[in-house]
Amino acid sequence: MSEKISIVVLEDEKNYRDTIKLLLNFSNIFCCLQTYETIKKFYRGFDDIDPDIFWIDLNLPDGSGIDVIRHIKKYRPDALCMVCSFFDSEEMVFKALQNGADGYLLKGESNKKILEALQDLYNGGAPMSSTIAKKVIMSFQSYNAIQENFSLTIREKEILEHLSNGEQYKEIGGKLNVSIETIKKHIKNIYNKLHVNNRTEAVNKYYGLK
């Protein structure tokens, strides 16, 4: 290993901050460049630091780590942001991810897990504590959780897929090499099965949106 992976820590709790710093510097792959306990101090030092990874707590005394993430992603787009925080709310988790968090650990992970996660992050992964991963995956499922089958046939599903792109009957017929009338027939059947009467309602209902 030529260079150590550099990390800056933003964490208000002194104890935890020192523990992480020690852990990083004790390993022979990471190097803790700097630690900060408030957002204000972090911003004051920001121009002078350019680590590979930012380690960020979300609940800071003078603001939210989410804003910090956004700031980092704006001015250091290549840096990685590892969130490490107590579990707060699902909304907090999703907001952090939407704003650019590249990984999300819950406080309380073992030292071994932490080091593994940081390496995974540096190698292009997206490490998450298992509770977080669960939330994330569940958010996908709620997309169409109640999605019954509606007993659509393969062909009907296929046509619905085209409908959902906004394609015209003519277009779909062309692609599937059948007459436009056939497409119309299929669509009538789809609408009947889904109990809707236009394209948008069908798409929303089948794909569980709205």
Added chain:
Amino acid sequence: MSEKISIVVLEDEKNYRDTIKLLLNFSNIFCCLQTYETIKKFYRGFDDIDPDIFWIDLNLPDGSGIDVIRHIKKYRPDALCMVCSFFDSEEMVFKALQNGADGYLLKGESNKKILEALQDLYNGGAPMSSTIAKKVIMSFQSYNAIQENFSLTIREKEILEHLSNGEQYKEIGGKLNVSIETIKKHIKNIYNKLHVNNRTEAVNKYYGLK
């Protein structure tokens, strides 16, 4: 540990199937109840099996594992589905998750990782290979890129919202207490701004779907 965690494997490739079976049975926490190489055979045996975890390959010779996941989630809502497949496309990953996959491993993970993932899954986690986790997290971030404004006015956004519910012009006009012609005019403007020419395309574009 009182009982072993029971697993059923659906995987067409004989070599891999046997390897997984051996791995599971060699551990002292898992027990491979049964293996299947096709969806057909799997469904034939389905009524007689009720494992804790289903291990599912997505690319099967006689169909897609995604349909299998949906089937399992319908009839064994408490069972867990661990996908293990080659990386196919992002779409495939998201479809699998949306349809109920509880974990997603890429083929090629080490035996150690596999066993850890299965334990994590059983304990309520959502284990993913790091490439998958990265895709998943990135999908959150791109969700945010929707914030393009397209310079729609407040009124236009409001009308687009109604459009996205599949409401008719007449209906929208009624709710907003303006003439249907006004609604039409607004919608023409919306389509122009978004460079689309029908409702579905407008909704997809504005809300960042598709």
Added chain:
DNA sequence: GAAAGAATACCCCTTTTGGGGTATTCTGTT
């Protein structure tokens, strides 16, 4: 106080969609 943009409303017209049928082939299952 003029100019620009937004919201309102109407005209014209064509194309597309949706709803009601009927009928023929094809395929898989019993």
Added chain:
DNA sequence: AACAGAATACCCCAAAAGGGGTATTCTTTC
């Protein structure tokens, strides 16, 4: 061999959507 379901294709017709205009009122901004 019989049957059911699916996919194909066509008919008719009305309603809705989309695209082209123009015009008036009302804010907001310069």
